[in-house]
Amino acid sequence: MSRTVYVNGAFVPEAEATVSVFDRGFLMADGVYEVTTVMDGRLVDFPGHMARLERSLSELDMPSPATADELLALHRELLERNGLQQGRVYLQVTRGNPGDRDFAFPDPATVAPTLVLFTQETPAPEAIGAARSGLRVISVPDIRWHRRDIKTVQLLYPSMAKMMAKAAGADDAWLVEDGKVTEGTSNNAYIVKNGRIVTRELSHDILHGITRAALLRYAREAQMVVEERAFTIAEAQAADEAFITSASAFVMPVVSVDGAQIGAGTPGPVATRLREIYLEESRKAAL
Template identity: 50%
Template sequence: MSIAYLNGQFLPLADTRVSVLDRGFLFAEAVYEVTAVIEGRLVDSDSHMARLERSATAIGLTLPLSSDAIEAVQKDLARRNKLDEGLIYLQLTGGADAGRDFLTSTALQPTLLMFTQAKHFLDSPAARTGIAVVTTPDQRWSRRDIKSVGLLAQAMAKRIAAEAGAQEAWMVEDGFITEGASSTAFLVTDEGIVTRPYSQAVLAGCTGAALTALALESGMSVTYRPFTVEETLTAREAFITSASTLCQAVVRIDGRQIGDGRPGPVATRLRQLYIDFARRTAS
């Protein structure tokens, strides 16, 4: 039986209850984080906690627990659920009001929910074969740097990808790739590694930031700039990063083969560097 955490209590996930008047439910006034767990320990937790605080502050929410206390809860959840490899999902909402109104009537107590999900990503089949990506228009709002639970556009993009037999969607705005529906997008070109710089147009990916730092430490070249759909089709390699995929090679985009159609040497090397980093630094 999976154990969750809700507002100070550990209880079976099936028994968790949140009010229908919760502002996360009514207005998507909520932010979230997903932290990887490897060998029972949290990966890159400081980066995730820093991003959670930035996102919460941006929509006027205050964390009900300190970052250290949240980490302690997550470690306890991993232990209670015997989670060796997988993910911890965290969601913070504006809390439940007396009724539905855009403005709150009083200071509300935020809702804080966390639960675990087992997932085998260290030795996933996709890591050996690579994945397919399709491009689709980016239909999101302008503050994509906030890790909002308002994921309708991303869910729609994921469905488009699935219907095309792909595993991820890269969203396009003004001819340029912004990011994946649930990942950060990268290319490998004659310049080296290319990825879009962080701004309000994209989410600052914790895994992507750690991976580019590892790449630079290893002597690889990293260029931060937007890239077009056309560039992706002639790239030497392409890959994505996220907490749930780590570093994942992309071998087809819009049905076109990338490189030789197999995970390339750069993506393969970076994936191993990140796994080594995760095992070395997980807490």
């Protein structure tokens, strides 16, 4: 059955969902996005995603196409129209269609932003096998631009890094800059050593993950020790555990880095427990 997609004020069948070839998202990657997880028909961490969207728009001096309440209503309408119970809602805002190609920003008073939303169905969290087996990652140089805290649609290099991992027989890649791990291709990275959870501190160098923020809050509430600092690949290989977080992966164990086994080579107790806590708390707080 065809999905219903939202494009600039209208809910339309996906085959009819189009934007102009002059849209700056297409020509300049001049856009930002958010992905909100849906569990049991409800939205997970929605306020956090909307707060980050507003921050991304502000950092790029891009007008917002709608209020948070209006976007919540659009998300809920899209869920209802598509009957989505497990999956995600993708939202993208671009600087719009100025009618031609130009490096200069169009006047926001005359060119409205483009707003697109669509749904993607995924298995229930309990059915994701990688949570039981763990992920294998490789390291690659981080050559992205230096405003990774803005969630833009400039995703070519992370996609290339993901393909490098697949070519190497791995599941994903961790990006490394100045000898330290920044993050994964589409996730935040963590190690566990002697019971301490280590993850890179917030800055322009990494995306300010919404799942990261919730997970660290839950970890501290559970009396776990969190250390926010950068770590090396060698530290990761010598760690007791490793894992990633993202809106789509939740908490996912990592069992090897660059071919070196992490700990016992199986998902560890800290990552396993954090995944349980995150799923439980997210279901309680979902909208």
